[in-house]
Amino acid sequence: MAKTSPIEFMRQVRQETSKIVWPSRRETVMTGVMVIIMTSFLGIFFMGVDSAFDALVRFLLSLASKG
Numbered sequence: 001m002a003k004t005s006p007i008e009f010m011r012q013v014r015q016e017t018s019k020i021v022w023p024s025r026r027e028t029v030m031t032g033v034m035v036i037i038m039t040s041f042l043g044i045f046f047m048g049v050d051s052a053f054d055a056l057v058r059f060l061l062s063l064a065s066k067g
Helices: 006-017 026-067
Strands: none
Touching: none
């Protein structure tokens, strides 16, 4: 692989960074809102799953302690 000089590397970096397309403010806000909604939904979902497993384990342990 050919070695690239530091000056050529910086030129290539500048060329590549000029191709970046940043999202608009609206797109950023909408994405942030969707992240908050989805993480909230998943948090509630996994809290429900955890509660169900907790109830199941407590029930099974109560059966074992009665015997």
